[in-house]
Amino acid sequence: MTTARSWWRRGGDGLRADAQEAKDAAAHAFYELDSAQRDLRISVETLAAVDDSPDAQRAAAEFAALGQAVDTASADYIAAVDACDLDRDDLSPAAASRARGELLAARDELVRVKGALDRFAQSSAPLLERAETQLxxxxxxxxxxxxxxxxxxxxxxxxxxxxxxxxxxxxxxxxxxxxxxxxxxxxxxxxxxxxxxxxxxxxxxxxxxxxxxxxxxERAREIDRRLRSLATRAEALATRAGQVGPVLSELRRRFSAACWQDLQPLPARAAEALRQAEDRLAEARRAHDAQAWADATSRTSTARALLNEVDEAVSAVQERLRLLDDVARDRQPEIDRTRFALRDAQRLAMTGRSTPDPRHARPLDDAVARLERAIDGLNGRHPDYWHFLTETAAVRDTAERVVRLIREERGGQPGH
Missing domain, CATH: 1.20.5 (Single alpha-helices involved in coiled-coils or other helix-helix interfaces)
Incomplete structure (x- = not known):
């Protein structure tokens, strides 16, 4: 026959088992939370070492706050475990029931905080992944x-x-x-x-x-090649510069002062630039021999620029004589070339129109008049051929400018 005592023990054992089950569940939740926190701590520490952006700082602050929640939940769990020894023989049903409730509450809190950690991990995943990639x-x-x-x-x-x-x-x-x-x-x-x-x-x-x-x-060989090449060019330019005086004399003898007076300073300028270029080449050679490559390169570049200046000066005088010779011999090709440029611009200005746009017609009309004045200016005892050539060049520039303007305006229209 079953006694009241045996009924009581059977109910107590059931409560003890329920409490033990709650304890096991809480222990599992505690382990899961601890593991999640440790894994995240490594990632957040990596993030702090790699990224000092505001987003990373906010993530670190949020993780620190979660850490406090973990500590509180863990402390409550430990307190619930320590509060009741479920292995005691004289464990009362009330104590077992109370222990079960406290352990279940601790488990629920551990699970809740674990959920917050999981959400943090999900929201911070891009930041953490970048940090781990950098690491x-x-x-x-x-x-x-x-x-x-x-x-x-x-x-x-x-x-x-x-x-x-x-x-x-x-x-x-x-x-x-x-x-x-x-x-x-x-x-x-x-x-x-x-x-x-x-x-x-x-x-x-x-x-x-x-x-x-x-x-x-190779750099040393290249500098040496440049030095030899520039030295050869300097010799050739020295020879050409020596011809500037005779060419300028011929200009003075055959043409009016307006045709050559702007060239007067060029012989002296060319001679000075040539002297400086030769000095820079000598310095570059010494720098090359001393293996001061940067200095050698710099002085070589300066020498090249000076020789270009000599070349331009010499060429300007020789080219001036050639141009003046050509126009003095026969001015008509220059006139025809300029009139052709004007007519071409005028045809384009009239294309698709019964009257030209004043913005196009006015500069072209002025250019026509300018050309005629330049031609009339040659009818004298000492014609200023250089003025004539600069005027025809200016007229062609005007024609080209109008053509460019028309094409830009019509560029977006069909058929143009």
Whole structure:
């Protein structure tokens, strides 16, 4: 026969079992929450090391607040576990029931906080993934920088073995030494973002240095070729410059002063530019011999510019005589060429119109009158042929400007 005592024990054991089940569920929830927090903490710490943007700072603050919620829920769970020993023989039904309720409440809170962590992880996933991607780039980036620096060192050793001092390259390589030391100190000291940036900077600098070292022998040969070429050109221009005086004398003898007076300063200017060019070439040769490549290149460029100035001055005098000879011999080709340009512009201005647009017709009419005045100006004892040539050139410029304007205006219209 079943006694009242046995009924009570059977009910107590059921309550104990229910409490134990609640304890197990709470323990599982606590483990899940702890695991989620630890995994997220690693990601958030990575984010803090890599990203200092406002979004990253907000994510760190949110995770810190969630951490407080985790701590509170965990403390409540531990307190609920410690509050009742479910293995006690004299565990009363009331204590078992109370323990079950407290453990279920602790489990529910652990699950709720775990849900908040999951939502945080989901909303922060893009930020965290970018941070992890940057972290994954770190070791390869540092290794590439080291290898580039090693390649630059070898390239510099090779050109020095070939007889080049390459002092400037050696100085630049020496300046990269401290940067390599900082790379070796790692992201723990300098941060992931700063270390990645430093690795990229070292990589670019080292690759540029290696490339310059490898090109150095060819650069030296190229500077030598330029020096020889410019020296030859300077000799040729010296010969041509010597002809400027006779050409200018012929201009003075055969044409009015207005045709050549603007050329008067050119012989002296050409002679001075030639002298300066020869000085720069001598300096460039000394810099080449001293392996001061940047100085040699700079002085070579200056010498080239000065020789261009000489060439322009000499050519201006010779070209002036040629142009004046041509127009003095026969002015008609210049007149015909200019009238053709005007007629072409006038035809275009009338295309598709019964009357031309005043914006086109007025400058063309003025240009026609200007040409006629220039032609009439040749009817004298000492015609100013140079004025005539500058006027015809100006008339053609006007015609070209009107043509360009018309075409731009009609560019978007069908049939044009």
């Amino acid at each position: 994954a780039r770190l070791l390869p980036a540092v290794e590439r920088a080291r290898q580039a620096l090693l390649a630059a060192t070898r390239a510099l050793d090779d050109v020095r073995a070939a007889g080049f001092r390459a002092d400037d390259l050696a100085a630049r390589l020496a300046r990269l030494g401290p940067e390599l030391s900082r790379l070796n100190e790692g992201a723990g000291t300098h941060g992931v973002r700063a270390t990645l940036q430093r690795a990229d900077d070292v990589l670019r600098s080292a690759e540029a240095l290696r490339s310059e070292a490898e090109r150095l022998p």
